[in-house]
Amino acid sequence: MKIVLEHLTKKFPGRGRKSHGEVTAVNNFDFEIPDGKLVGLLGPSGCGKSTTLNLICGLQKPTGGRILFGEDDVTNLPPEHRGVGLVFQNYALYPHLTVKKNITFPLENLRGADKLTKSEMEARALEAAKLVQIEELMDRRPGELSGGQQQRVAIARALVKMPRVLLLDEPLSNLDARLRLQTREEIRRIQKQTQITTVFVTHDQDEAMSISDLIVVMKEGVVQQIGRPQEVYDDPVNLFVAKFLGTPPINVFQGAVRAETLYIGKDAVLTVKGVADQEVSVGIRPEGFLLQEDGPLCCHLGRIEVMGRDISVVSTHECCEAPAIRSIINAENIVDASSEFVRFAVKPRKLYLFRRDTGERIAFDTDPVQ
Amino acid sequence: MEKQNLKGWLYLLPAFLFLGVFMIYPLIDVFVYSFEEGYNSASQTFFDVGMYNYSYVLHDPYFLQAVKNTFILVIITVPLSTGLALLISLGLSSIRPLKELFQTVYFLPYVTNTLAVGLVFMILFKKTAYSDGLVNLLVNWFGGTSVDFIDGPYWAKMFVLCFYTVWVVMPFKILILTSALASVNQVYYNAARVDGTSRFRIFRRITLPMISPTVFYLIITGFIGAFKAYSDAVALFGTNLNAAEMNTIVGYVYDMLYGDSGGYPSYASAAAILLFAIVLTITCINLLVSRKHVHYT
Numbered sequence: 001m002k003i004v005l006e007h008l009t010k011k012f013p014g015r016g017r018k019s020h021g022e023v024t025a026v027n028n029f030d031f032e033i034p035d036g037k038l039v040g041l042l043g044p045s046g047c048g049k050s051t052t053l054n055l056i057c058g059l060q061k062p063t064g065g066r067i068l069f070g071e072d073d074v075t076n077l078p079p080e081h082r083g084v085g086l087v088f089q090n091y092a093l094y095p096h097l098t099v100k101k102n103i104t105f106p107l108e109n110l111r112g113a114d115k116l117t118k119s120e121m122e123a124r125a126l127e128a129a130k131l132v133q134i135e136e137l138m139d140r141r142p143g144e145l146s147g148g149q150q151q152r153v154a155i156a157r158a159l160v161k162m163p164r165v166l167l168l169d170e171p172l173s174n175l176d177a178r179l180r181l182q183t184r185e186e187i188r189r190i191q192k193q194t195q196i197t198t199v200f201v202t203h204d205q206d207e208a209m210s211i212s213d214l215i216v217v218m219k220e221g222v223v224q225q226i227g228r229p230q231e232v233y234d235d236p237v238n239l240f241v242a243k244f245l246g247t248p249p250i251n252v253f254q255g256a257v258r259a260e261t262l263y264i265g266k267d268a269v270l271t272v273k274g275v276a277d278q279e280v281s282v283g284i285r286p287e288g289f290l291l292q293e294d295g296p297l298c299c300h301l302g303r304i305e306v307m308g309r310d311i312s313v314v315s316t317h318e319c320c321e322a323p324a325i326r327s328i329i330n331a332e333n334i335v336d337a338s339s340e341f342v343r344f345a346v347k348p349r350k351l352y353l354f355r356r357d358t359g360e361r362i363a364f365d366t367d368p369v370q
Numbered sequence: 371m372e373k374q375n376l377k378g379w380l381y382l383l384p385a386f387l388f389l390g391v392f393m394i395y396p397l398i399d400v401f402v403y404s405f406e407e408g409y410n411s412a413s414q415t416f417f418d419v420g421m422y423n424y425s426y427v428l429h430d431p432y433f434l435q436a437v438k439n440t441f442i443l444v445i446i447t448v449p450l451s452t453g454l455a456l457l458i459s460l461g462l463s464s465i466r467p468l469k470e471l472f473q474t475v476y477f478l479p480y481v482t483n484t485l486a487v488g489l490v491f492m493i494l495f496k497k498t499a500y501s502d503g504l505v506n507l508l509v510n511w512f513g514g515t516s517v518d519f520i521d522g523p524y525w526a527k528m529f530v531l532c533f534y535t536v537w538v539v540m541p542f543k544i545l546i547l548t549s550a551l552a553s554v555n556q557v558y559y560n561a562a563r564v565d566g567t568s569r570f571r572i573f574r575r576i577t578l579p580m581i582s583p584t585v586f587y588l589i590i591t592g593f594i595g596a597f598k599a600y601s602d603a604v605a606l607f608g609t610n611l612n613a614a615e616m617n618t619i620v621g622y623v624y625d626m627l628y629g630d631s632g633g634y635p636s637y638a639s640a641a642a643i644l645l646f647a648i649v650l651t652i653t654c655i656n657l658l659v660s661r662k663h664v665h666y667t
Contacts, residue, residue, distance in 0.1 A: 059560055080566025092561040096579040096665035105575075106565035161565070 001070050001164040001197050003033040003056060008065035010051050025051040027221040029065070033214070036195045038188065040208030040229075043218035044244070049201045050169055052218075056199060057167050058082050069164055080109075082165075085158030085196075089170040091150045093142035099153050100125055100138040106161045128156040131190060148179045155190065166191070168200035172207055184211050205245050209233065217241050234349075239359035242283045242352055248312075248326040253319045255282040255353075262353070265319045269296050269346055272353065272364035280362065281321075281354040288350025289313070289327035291335065295343035299325055304337050311335065315342050403639035411635050423640035432612045433641060436622040439603075442528060443535060443618070444596040451536040452588055455543035460573070462544070463551045473548065480541035488605020491534050495519035520607065527607065527616055535602050539595065543588050550584035551577070582664045590656050597649050600624065619645045 010026040025048040033039050041049040054060040056067060058079035066075045074082045093102050103125040107116055116124070129135040132152040142150055151171065158166055171187060172180045188211040191198045202208050208215045209229040217224045217232060217240075225237045236242035242250050255264045256279050262270045264282060289297075291313075299315035302324060306312075313327045313335060327344065329335075335342065353362040403409050404423055406416035427433050462472055479487065494504045497518035506516040517523070519530045554577060562572045578585070600620035603611055611617035612625065619641060626638035 057564060059563065079564045084564060086561070086564045088557050088561060090557060092555070092557040094558060094561075094576060094579075096582075105562075105567075109566045109568070109571065157565075 002035040003165060003197060003199070004066075004068040005029045005031055005033075005052075005056075006066040006068070008052075008055060008067060009063050010048070010055055010060065011063045024221050026055065026062070029223055031216070031223065031226055033197060033199060035070075035197055037213040038191045038198045038200070038211060040212035040215045041199060041201045041218060042203070042205055042208040042215050042244070044203060046220075047218045048221040049203075049218055053086075053167050053169055053199065053201050056165065057084050057086050059086075083161075083163050084165045084167055085161065085163035087151075087154045087158045087166075087168045087171055089173060091142070091154040091174075093150055093153055093157070095142050098139050098141055099129075099134065099145070102142065102153060103128055103138075103157050103160050106157060110161075124160055125156075128160040131159065131193065132156045132186070146179075147175050148183055151175065151183055152186070155187070159190075159194065159196070163196065166194075166196045166198040168198065170202060171200055172202070172204070180207070187211060206247060209245065217244060219244075236283075236352065237361055239281055239283065239354040239361075242354070246285060248286045248328070250283045250285050250352075251325045251327070252321040253282040253284070253317065254321065254356075255280050255319065257353075264297060265317065267297050270348060270351065270366050272366055275353065275362055275364045279356040281356055281359065283352040283354060284346055285350040286312075286326050286328040288347045289329060289344040290347060291329055291333045292343060292345040295345040297344040297346060299342050299344065301335075301337070301339060301342040304335050306331065313342060400639045400642055403636055404643045406636055409636045409639075416636070423636045424644070427637055427640045427644065430637075432617060432625075433619075433622050435612075435615060436617040436619050439528070439531075439616060440597060440599065440618045443532060443599055444593060446532045447535045447539070448589060448592040448596055450532075451539045452543060452585065452592060454536065455540050455547055455588070456585070458540070459544050459547035459551055460577075462548050473545075476544050477541045479538060480545070484538065484601050485605045487538065488534065488602065491530065491537075492520055492606055495530050497522070521614075524615055527614065530606060531603060531616060534606060535596065535599065538602065539592065543592070546584060546588060547581065550581040554580045579665045583666055586656075586660045586664045590653060593652050593656065594649055597645065597652070619648075 008026055008029040009024065011022045011024050014021045014023060027048075029052065041052055043049050051060065055062050058074070058077060062075065066073055068074065069082065079086075094105065097105065100122070104121045107121045107124060110116060125138075126135060129138060132155050134149060134152045134156065137145060137149060137153070142153065145153065151174075155168075155171075168187070172183055175183055184207055187198075187200070200212075212229055214226065215229050215232055216226045219240050225232050225241050227235075232241065233245050236245065239252070243252065253264045255262055255269070256277075257263075257272055257275045258277055260271055260273055260275060261268050262272045262275075262280070262282065269282075297317070299317045302314040302316055304311055304313055309331055310328050311331050311333070313329055315325045315327070316323070317325055348366045353364060354360060355362060405419050405421070407418045407420060407422045409416040458476060462469060462476070465472070495506075496503050497506060497516055497520070502510070502516045503519075505519065509516060517526045519526045558576055558580070559572060562576055567575070598620050599618050603616050603618055603621060607614040607616045610630070611621045617625070623638045623641045623645070626634045626641060
């Protein structure tokens with residue numbers, strides 16, 4: 001079931017005095033989530049991603065625009081008639097019911113032609129439990145389960161009524177680091193197996209990048225970029241997206257273009273064809289640095305962290321926005337930790353130019369500076 | 371470890387002392403008196419030891435009347451007041467505008483003096499030579515004939531007593547239940563809504579189990595409170611409750627000690643111990659029933 005959002009907008013009345021004005025949590029969203037895909041809504045806190053999820057689910061009504069599931073307009077349908085399964089951030093398992101009762105709860109609400117017998121319900125519950133591999137926990141209470149197990153129960157409860165769309169609100173944020181890795185694979189597996197169109201919300205770009213077919217990067221209620229994770233990472237449309245994706249984060253420098261040459265401080269780093277003279281922000285991915293004795297970019301060497309396969313060189317440069325530049329370099333390189341300076345060349349495909357004022361990306365062609 | 375333990379006991383000592391002197395010792399004393407026939411508190415003497423006090427009390431028509439009244443009061447007012455309080459709390463928690471105002475209004479009876487309220491009730495219900503009272507005015511409106519609720523038939527008096535008791539105990543229950551309802555996480559309701567649960571089913575399957583410890587607490591304390599009812603009856607019917615057929619067990623105990631027919635601490639003790647036994651039994655039954663229906667999380 002594909003999900004289409006048409007000019008979807010949600011405004012909240014301002015707090016307190018009317019003069020504070022309203023808050024636009026979701027601003028004119030207009031995109032389509034293809035059938036059977038796993039989509040991550042990604043953005044910092046307060047960017048409207050949970051609101052978007054609630055709108056798709058029906059717990060909140062949009063101020064404007066439409067939501068379609070396939071060809072059905074569900075904009076004004078209450079949640080129970082939309083055929084959605086929702087997994088809450090804190091799971092919202094009913095603490096007084098056993099796992100089995102929790103999973104059958106949505107089925108007991110079915111009325112009329114859809115009404116199920118008790119054995120049918122139990123069969124469906126068992127099927128859902130097997131899918132998330134919790135069939136041996138059916139008689140426990142949620143309080144007796146670990147966070148990861150509760151998460152699975154919540155997913156089983158959302159899946160048991162065979163929803164058209166599965167929605168997950170920050171599904172991994174309440175789990176510890178190890179479980180998080182495990183569970184995200186699990187979500188991927190379950191989604192692949194069921195082929196249900198799934199939307200999940202996260203502020204963790206790692207999470208979104210690793211399992212999504214498609215990510216939607218949002219900021220302050222506005223969609224910044226939609227695309228496959230690698231595409232968005234390799235080709236960010238603006239400085240915000242470039243900064244938001246990637247660990248370690250992208251290194252941003254204050255630079256300037258003079259006569260089609262990019263300068264960072266006094267260092268001429270690249271030729272940038274077709275770019276007018278202007279002040280720019282320069283983003284360089286950590287993996288975009290190459291150690292080179294006569295490299296154009298000269299930085300003060302801070303320290304070196306060896307991480308096995310790679311080494312991480314921490315250095316400083318007066319034009320860098322952050323206090324330190326972090327570059328990831330193949331461990332086969334040997335860095336003299338006692339030297340004061342380190343010189344880099346830059347991989348042109350890992351360097352992005354952005355307008356200093358708006359943060360928009362500036363396209364360029366290049367030859368490396370020799 | 372040892373030292374820690376001693377310290378703990380030391381901290382508990384003041385409470386133990388006070389409880390021991392003012393609660394446990396008197397309780398034991400009452401128990402002892404209840405077996406001492408003709409105990410005289412002035413001379414500290416008694417005739418004999420045995421079950422006579424109990425036998426006397428259990429054969430006293432006034433005591434039996436008091437037991438009957440108390441049981442009727444308990445059986446009617448506890449479920450009724452708890453149920454009504456739950457309904458009102460549900461209403462209060464589902465409205466937005468004027469919520470605080472209504473909460474205050476519903477809480478007002480709690481801070482009002484029992485006897486003053488009793489007096490108002492008496493004026494509302496009493497039929498005198500000059501006026502039939504406000505309630506009878508309403509009764510007449512709906513085509514009924516006037517009833518004297520204060521000096522009239524037994525059922526009318528019992529009705530007023532129950533009405534009054536429910537009215538007096540409800541504010542506290544509403545207060546407690548409203549806060550219990552507010553403490554149920556909204557996320558459960560959202561989850562239930564997404565699953566298409568009807569409002570009634572949400573209440574029965576989610577809200578009620580989640581506030582069940584509070585409801586249970588109110589039922590237990592409600593039972594105990596109603597069994598100990600006395601001042602309500604006095605406020606409505608005056609101090610000569612035996613004559614009004616409106617005495618309660620605690621009223622009987624009081625009368626045996628200080629009333630016009632008083633001066634019998636042995637009988638009073640026996641009656642008090644009987645009340646204690648009744649309350650204990652009912653509370654135990656409550657606890658047993660609650661094991662199945664109350665969910666602590």
